[in-house]
Amino acid sequence: MALLVIVVVTALVFDFTNGFHDTGNAMAPSIATRALKPKQAVLLCAILNMVGAFLSLTVAATIAKGIVDAAVVTLLVVLAGLAGGIIWNLITWLLKMPSSSSHALVGGIVGAVLAAAGADGVIWSGLVSKVMLPALLAPAIAILVASIGTAIVTRITGSVAQKHNEKSFRWGQIGSASLMALAHGTNDAQKTMGIILLALIAGGAVAPDAGVPVWVVVSCALAMALGTYMGGWRVIRTLGKGLVRLDSRQGMSADMSSASVILLSSHFGYSLSTTHVATGSILGTGVGRKGATVQWSVARKMFVAWLVTVPAAAAVGGLCYGIGRVVSDQSSQTAGGLVVFAILAATSAFIYVLSRRQPVSANTVNDEWDPTSEGESILAESVTMHNPRLMRVPKPPRRRKKKPIHVPKKAKKRSKTQQAKKAAKKTSAAKSSGSKKKSTSKKSSGAKKKSSSKKTAGSKSKKKSKSR
């Protein structure tokens, strides 16, 4: 019973990470093009995710079906698989990489099954054809669809005033993004419900032919909505700012392409990962628009992350299962479950602490991706957005971040010596003319001149580094 509770809680935690990891799939373009304010966007997405979870009651109890041998799946296997999925989700979130939550879950379960039953427990052809290959095909299709869409849209609206375009397409964008959020809610919340239902059946808490209890539906919907509302700002930033500079026409094309490809793929029974499709669509809008640049180096890192997702999550899942298995005794696996849960909690806390080192929040999610071209692009953006406010002095945290990168070592040394001189000057000033500070600074004795001229040079170099 205790193990069952742990599994249910862990499944809800996975649902939570799924929510905040995948907010960006639906909302990153809207946030990047400022169609919605970041907080508004995640709120809308959270609400729609929750509605989506209630909308359809066809439970996707088929997670990992056709990929692992159902006979070897025990509660501990599911728990270890969930732990693998959560930890990999958190790691990719830390690295700001969008990656498929469902693939992480499948990977975790595959790893746990490998550890539990060996290579025979995994249906390898199913793994390749249902998980690995679609990860390559989904972005290809999405890139094609979105690039065609963007090319047509930019051609048709080329004669329309920029301002009018921006305004109109924002509405289209909000509509299509909402559809994405809804589809995501139905899809992914149902997966977790399926897992919890399986666990309940395996634990004997409900009859094998029972439907999903209401509390499971409610708690899954809430966990996912809460996760979504937390906002996976790190991932949103990469999707919205890191790949392509989006305008609202591209944003709408991207959202529409993602929504249609995802809904069509589930209609034709060849499910493609939401994350892969959404990323591909954003890339496609860069390919399809003349003059737009795609940061393929960021995209390449993403593709690698997708291919690594299953093996990496499998490694974590397998490890968790191994540890849990060793700890638990013959009769019950509760102790193992507790240990796995403790490991999961500790790892999550550690990753959270690491993420605080370079936090991304609702306020900084739209900051420029490439700081070297910052001044120029802010100017360009403020012109295109007709918003001179964008040109205002950047917030203090940015400046602090940039200093260690741009201040050359020499300047630092100089500033140190300058500080020493300052101190010397202070003491000498104090000695020479006790109380009249103003007069001492205006008087020009030789040594002071030197130090003051150095001081201006130092401050100049500082200013330079700031303006860069």
Place this chain on the structure above:
Amino acid sequence: MSGFIEWGALLNILIFGVLIGAGLPAMYALGVRSLDASSRVTGGAATVRKIGAYACFGVIVLAILGALAFIVAGGH
């Protein structure tokens, strides 16, 4: 290789994806353009263009409603 990839489904997704996923934004763009154009001319031409624009938006609303129905029906 053919056993690993469901070419039929993939081809369907691709064809309908291009039709819908690229077609709907194109429709929207047409709507925006004719709405914009309608503000520059007066009289009957403006009305025709406005009607055209709202027809375009109507198609998109229908498509979104269709997608909603699809989601509710459990087709996901």
